[in-house]
Amino acid sequence: MMEQTKILKKKAIQIRKTALQMIYNAKSGHTGGSLSCVEILVALFYGVMKMDPKNPKLPDRDRFVMSKGHSVESYYAVLADLGFFPVSDLESYCQFGSYLTGHPTTKVPGVEVNTGALGHGLAVGVGMAIAAKIDSAGYKVYVLMGDGELDEGSVWEAAQIAAHYGLDNLVGIVDRNKLQISGRTEEILRLENLEQKWTAFGWRVIHVDGHDIEKLINTFKGLPVERGKPHLVIAHTIKGRGVSFIENNKDWHHKVPNDEEFRMAMMELDEKLKELDAHE
């Protein structure tokens, strides 16, 4: 295993632990979705995006929009780890008076837009990508969406507009974990064939294993593969990834672990860290 990949794999496990700790402390949060997008966040923030945690408003930074705002715990955990704000502040997550609210807000250094109502992020991302074109700026815009989120019609309006403007500096990412709150996406509201839909809307679609950091980094770094088109990365993931009893279980969308569940989850993640170390 390459050294960099190994470091990032460990990072992903640590982010999961931090996210779970936050949810456990706050007795509030969105466990499943936070765990499912960890590798996507790690790949983007540690391996792809141009940014400076000490200068979060750097004009030419790449933009990241957390459109699935409920996955805020792993997002905050990543931003804190990178030094956008002190890691110790995470203890105040969702506590009275904290700037770390239960969905992302721009009070948090590194957060570009307030999200939490689904189906908003892609349009904001389209605006950012158009601004980059107007200014001939080199930055890219990444928008992370849930698959259930794609039920919202506003996503498809924005998708159409992005293609119309030929925004090849815009990357949409779908956390394709096949679950939303009430059950399986294909049972609640059929989404497939997703690739055909986005392709028909004028996007270039790429599939990737959403838990393979190396592949994610290589995919993102290789974009755009086609000039003049926005790109959609369908990241195939498992909701609740990393903790066996949370994985692929709709009940864990916003369930908070009790003492015993928390202990077991942390143990399982620690085991995984040890395995990685043994894997020299």
Added chain:
Amino acid sequence: MSEKSKMASRQMVAQALMELAREDETIVVVTSDARGSAAITEFFESFPERAIEVGIAEQSAIGIAAGLSLCGKKSFVLGPACFYSARAFEQVKNDVAYTGANVKIIGVSGGVSYGPLGSTHHSLHDIAAFRAIPNIDVILPCDANQAYAVVKYVVNRERPAYIRIGRNPIPFVHDQPCFEIAKGYVLRNGSDVTIIACGEIVWHALKACEILSKEGIEVTLIDMPSVKPIDEEIIINSARNTGKVVTVEEHSVHGGLGEAVSAILGKNFPVPIEILGIPDEFPVTGRQEEVFSHYGLDSVGIATRVQAFLRRLTHGR
């Protein structure tokens, strides 16, 4: 009226809908990946063909409910108040209210009951928004009993309605289900000041009256579930008796119950009014009760502010 027995209003709303659906096969429910929050999972199991899941698509949920109603169904849309009062607003205005489709919207987890999830999940503008649309009733039951009564009442009113309830289990204010449109309920009688409140904050106003009574201040407390149409008579009569009015709501101070009451009194019987609600800002992070206490909307806060209001009136500022 005991604090021990608490119940979430959504539980009783769901029960009322189940009872109605058994007797009336034109009842349908529509939701948008919110059957759990709306407590209608059982409805989905009992009446699968009359429970319509549209996915996370609040705007279409309202449009679809309008279409169902225009074809003879009595449709109830259930989902988070924050999304139905904001995202689906134009559908409510045009497809429901303007068209006159008999759709009842039940906004759950209203106000700040989602607490620390933040302003995307709060609905502190919904009374103002829906009050400004003609042809739709705006109703905020104060407990599970009243929520049950509201559902049973509005089903027979051939007219759109927006009903806002909370999320968390709350104490009972009313021993029995009771609701009539445009009717206020006197919960306490006193001659020093009138408090008018709506929704799940009524309980806190009631507790504030107990605190004030110990201080020698006797309050007339009116529960006003029907914010539009509102009970003008009870407001005017009470203002005549006490000469001072305080309103309390889990809503922005702009455009809600307070301004509705002010408009009526300004026209008919002007008296000093104090509007208690969330100030014009995105609220501080916190659980519902923390947010209430931060803005002086818990029982102690309400009592303190009523006293300050009375002091100001007697001694000037």
